[in-house]
Amino acid sequence: MTPQLLLGGVLLAAMVLYALGAGADFGGGVWDLLAAGRSGERQRAAIAHALGPIWEANHVWLILIVVLLFVCFPLAFATITTALHVPLTLMLIGIVLRGAAFTFRTYDRDDVRVKRRWSRVFAIASIITPVMLGVCAGAVLSGRIRVDPATSVMTSDFVTPWLAPFPFAVGLFALALCSFLAATYLTLETTDRELRRAFRARALGAAIAAGVLAWVSFLLARHGAPAMHHGLSSRAWSLPFQVTTGLVALGALAALWQERYVLARALAIAQVTLVVCGWGFSQFPALVVPDITIANAAAPDSVLRAILWALACGAVVLFPSLWWLYRLFKAGAARESRTEP
Amino acid sequence: MTNLLAARLDMAVSLAFHIVFAAAGIAMPLLMVVSEWLWLRTRDPVYLELTKRWLRGTAILFAVGAVSGTVLSFELGLLWPRFMRWAGPVIGMPFSLEGFAFFLEAIFIGIYIYGWDRVRPLTHWLAGVVIAVSGCVSGIFVVCANAWMNTPAGFRMAGGEAVDIRPFAAMLNPAAFQQVLHMTIAAYLAIAFAAAGIHAWALRRDPGNAFHRRALAIVLGIAAVCAPLQLVSGDVSARQVGHAQPVKLAALEGQWRTERGAPLRIGGIPDERTETTRHAIEIPGMLSWLVHGDRNAELKGLDQVPHADRPPVTITHLAFQLMVASGTAMLVVALLGAFLWWRRRALPVSRWYLGLVVLASPLGLVAIEAGWTVTEVGRQPWIVYGIMRTRDAVTPMPGIAVPLVVIAALYLLLAGVVLTLLRRQVFASPGMAAARRGARR
Numbered sequence: 001m002t003p004q005l006l007l008g009g010v011l012l013a014a015m016v017l018y019a020l021g022a023g024a025d026f027g028g029g030v031w032d033l034l035a036a037g038r039s040g041e042r043q044r045a046a047i048a049h050a051l052g053p054i055w056e057a058n059h060v061w062l063i064l065i066v067v068l069l070f071v072c073f074p075l076a077f078a079t080i081t082t083a084l085h086v087p088l089t090l091m092l093i094g095i096v097l098r099g100a101a102f103t104f105r106t107y108d109r110d111d112v113r114v115k116r117r118w119s120r121v122f123a124i125a126s127i128i129t130p131v132m133l134g135v136c137a138g139a140v141l142s143g144r145i146r147v148d149p150a151t152s153v154m155t156s157d158f159v160t161p162w163l164a165p166f167p168f169a170v171g172l173f174a175l176a177l178c179s180f181l182a183a184t185y186l187t188l189e190t191t192d193r194e195l196r197r198a199f200r201a202r203a204l205g206a207a208i209a210a211g212v213l214a215w216v217s218f219l220l221a222r223h224g225a226p227a228m229h230h231g232l233s234s235r236a237w238s239l240p241f242q243v244t245t246g247l248v249a250l251g252a253l254a255a256l257w258q259e260r261y262v263l264a265r266a267l268a269i270a271q272v273t274l275v276v277c278g279w280g281f282s283q284f285p286a287l288v289v290p291d292i293t294i295a296n297a298a299a300p301d302s303v304l305r306a307i308l309w310a311l312a313c314g315a316v317v318l319f320p321s322l323w324w325l326y327r328l329f330k331a332g333a334a335r336e337s338r339t340e341p
Numbered sequence: 342m343t344n345l346l347a348a349r350l351d352m353a354v355s356l357a358f359h360i361v362f363a364a365a366g367i368a369m370p371l372l373m374v375v376s377e378w379l380w381l382r383t384r385d386p387v388y389l390e391l392t393k394r395w396l397r398g399t400a401i402l403f404a405v406g407a408v409s410g411t412v413l414s415f416e417l418g419l420l421w422p423r424f425m426r427w428a429g430p431v432i433g434m435p436f437s438l439e440g441f442a443f444f445l446e447a448i449f450i451g452i453y454i455y456g457w458d459r460v461r462p463l464t465h466w467l468a469g470v471v472i473a474v475s476g477c478v479s480g481i482f483v484v485c486a487n488a489w490m491n492t493p494a495g496f497r498m499a500g501g502e503a504v505d506i507r508p509f510a511a512m513l514n515p516a517a518f519q520q521v522l523h524m525t526i527a528a529y530l531a532i533a534f535a536a537a538g539i540h541a542w543a544l545r546r547d548p549g550n551a552f553h554r555r556a557l558a559i560v561l562g563i564a565a566v567c568a569p570l571q572l573v574s575g576d577v578s579a580r581q582v583g584h585a586q587p588v589k590l591a592a593l594e595g596q597w598r599t600e601r602g603a604p605l606r607i608g609g610i611p612d613e614r615t616e617t618t619r620h621a622i623e624i625p626g627m628l629s630w631l632v633h634g635d636r637n638a639e640l641k642g643l644d645q646v647p648h649a650d651r652p653p654v655t656i657t658h659l660a661f662q663l664m665v666a667s668g669t670a671m672l673v674v675a676l677l678g679a680f681l682w683w684r685r686r687a688l689p690v691s692r693w694y695l696g697l698v699v700l701a702s703p704l705g706l707v708a709i710e711a712g713w714t715v716t717e718v719g720r721q722p723w724i725v726y727g728i729m730r731t732r733d734a735v736t737p738m739p740g741i742a743v744p745l746v747v748i749a750a751l752y753l754l755l756a757g758v759v760l761t762l763l764r765r766q767v768f769a770s771p772g773m774a775a776a777r778r779g780a781r782r
């Protein structure tokens with residue numbers, strides 16, 4: 001394994017962890033917006049309770065991704081931030097408003113109207129952010145961001161790569177996946193039966209939406225992202241990989257249906273991991289399809305080696321801390337719900 | 342407005358906003374840890390209430406700091422892609438290490454806020470210590486990255502590319518130590534003064550309140566330690582600027598011509614047309630002595646470089662004067678407080694002294710903003726001193742004025758909300774019975 005490939009792998013792993021953690025936090029915002037029925041307020045409370053201690057830690061994965069990208073693959077970073085200036089700025093506004101509104105809601109007056117207002121901001125921002133992230137991912141895949149390899153100058157414009165059906169389909173797909181993850185996690189965050197039913201119904205709905213949007217994206221990819229479409233439909237690893245992903249998705253649906261929530265959560269995690277990895281593999285070795293690759297964007301090996309060491313040392317403190325955080329705030333909820341009849 | 346100007350203003354607005362929350366992220370955890378320690382030691386409920394109030398303030402500030410920092414990480418590419426394309430790998434080490442410091446901070450602040458009844462008291466306190474240390478360390482790393490822009494090191498340029506990159510040499514560049522020291526003290530000093538002002542203001546209206554007295558005692562103590570240190574560290578910084586960035590030093594001192602026995606100018610307004618600095622109080626030979634240790638040493642002026650290589654002198658000079666004046670004023674207030682405390686063997690709470698503290702309370706944050714203006718504007722026209730010009734770094738994306746306006750409006754709104762919430766959560770006097778009892782004791 002060369003340092004370049006290792007760091008590409010680290011980047012992909014960080015994206016998976018970001019999707020599994022922060023993705024679900026964004027999904028929480030969706031369900032806050034759609035909270036309805038007799039248990040509406042209790043749903044909001046359960047979501048806030050689930051997010052409170054962990055959303056800031058989950059968010060840091062994004063920062064790590066950005067930093068690794070500009071340190072290890074600076075040409076890819078410069079190209080993405082130039083070509084996708086508009087969707088990235090919208091995403092940033094979403095990130096700012098989401099985090100701020102969530103915190104403000106916790107500490108503002110105990111007045112239903114005030115809380116409702118922050119809830120609304122929090123929820124809408126939670127929708128904008130994953131959609132825009134998905135749009136950026138779609139644009140990176142689309143092959144419409146062009147760079148002259150000799151001069152590293154971008155030759156495409158600032159709009160056409162992302163303002164197209166395919167990136168937006170990917171954006172909606174990302175939103176559906178986030179919502180699915182969130183609802184599935186939330187079934188284990190409460191001991192209230194009625195709430196759990198409500199989240200189960202939402203998880204099932206989101207799973208179906210995600211399935212439909214996956215197909216729509218795939219169909220749109222024919223024109224919208226031909227290289228990826230070709231990769232997914234012709235490479236040797238692709239078919240078994242897709243079949244596995246599909247089976248896992250169906251398994252998650254079945255587990256939810258049968259109210260086997262712990263299993264459903266495990267399968268949902270597996271499904272999202274497979275989807276993110278599938279995205280990574282389908283564009284491998286390109287970082288920005290088609291011109292920028294791991295090889296031509298990578299920083300010198302001396303830097304990459306040093307960064308790998310830094311990551312190894314950081315991981316030694318990071319993972320135990322993260323484990324402790326999750327054990328403190330998440331293990332309890334799961335145990336309670338498992339012992340419940 | 343040119344795109345370059347819009348991009349610079351966009352960066353300046355984002356940083357000027359972020360730095361306030363960053364300073365709080367460095368210093369507030371220290372205040373909480375001290376207060377919680379006193380609660381564990383004395384079991385006086387006033388300290389518990391104080392810890393919880395400061396914690397609520399920290400939680401709000403931290404969240405806004407985290408999201409505004411995220412904006413900055415992206416803006417490095419959104420605004421300066423041609424800079425990041427070659428500089429990213431060189432300054433990547435501090436940014437990567439900083440990522441882990443952020444992780445620790447975010448993880449342990451979650452545990453600290455929500456874990457009061459889930460972990461043992463001592464463990465809870467230790468979680469606070471981790472936040473305080475990692476907050477300080479994140480500041481250190483990012484300032485190392487900034488120092489590299491002032492004194493680039495650890496690489497060689499060949500054909501527009503950085504080669505022979507040594508990440509640790511870049512991180513530990515010649516200006517890193519001085520800037521880190523100065524910024525870290527600045528954060529504690531500025532937040533101590535801001536908090537002191539709040540509690541002093543409350544004490545003027547509610548003199549007996551034990552809650553605000555204890556709070557004031559803690560923050561005035563920190564301020565009295567930091568204020569003199571900051572003066573020394575500022576002197577160390579100025580010397581290093583004199584050696585490594587003589588043009589910047591000339592700009593911040595308003596020194597137009599190279600001369601022997603250069604005077605130290607206090608105040609004064611640089612006139613860019615006649616190339617003189619007027620209305621300043623001049624102390625003969627003092628500047629040469631401060632920088633070179635010799636009253637007659639030659640000090641380089643702005644005339645050493647062509648006009649195109651000079652920073653905007655007026656802004657740099659005035660910002661520098663503002664920083665030094667704020668620092669001196671804070672020093673006077675802090676030393677006076679220490680003196681009164683020592684004389685009367687009791688916290689100085691006379692109305693006039695509290696009024697003085699209230700007046701001085703914004704000065705630390707003012708000095709931080711001014712200091713960064715000195716550093717950044719004084720480095721112009723370079724983004725990386727002597728190596729890359731800011732205008733060569735800017736994004737080709739047109740219309741940067743739009744995100745500038747959007748970000749500025751968004752931040753203005755957030756600033757308003759944060760202030761309102763802080764007033765409600767932190768400033769208000771608790772009507773606690775314990776606070777009253779404590780006052781009588």
Ligand code: HDD
Nearest residue numbers: 520523524527575576578579665668705708709712713716
């Ligand atoms: C509480 C805040 C505060 C106070 C009281 C002072 N400073 Fe400061 N100063 C800063 C906060 C600051 C800062 C915002 O933290 C800066 C910006 C970059 C840096 O490293 O520190 C800074 C930069 C800075 C620089 C430029 C460094 C560079 O560009 O590399 C110099 C020369 C000084 N300071 C000197 C002083 C002197 C002589 C002071 C005497 C009273 C002083 N500062 C007080």
Ligand code: HEM
Nearest residue numbers: 349352353356357360483484487710713717718723724731
């Ligand atoms: C580690 C920290 C920092 C980094 C990496 C950094 C980086 C930059 C960059 C890339 C620019 C644009 C290019 C340039 O004008 O040279 C800039 C400009 C600027 N920054 Fe910083 N900066 C940092 C800290 C700060 C802070 C904390 C403040 C303010 C409180 C600040 C104030 C400014 C200002 C006022 C400008 C505009 C200067 C001008 O265009 O004349 N900087 N900074």
Ligand code: HEM
Nearest residue numbers: 362363366367403406407410411413414443476479480483
């Ligand atoms: C270009 C410059 C900068 C960038 C890209 C940047 C980036 C960031 C990011 C991404 C975060 C969020 C971390 C989280 O999620 O917890 C953050 C927070 C923080 N930053 Fe900055 N930052 C910059 C300048 C500075 C400066 C000049 C300081 C000063 C010392 C600083 C100190 C901090 C601290 C202490 C925090 C954590 C506390 C908080 O969130 O309030 N940063 N920064």
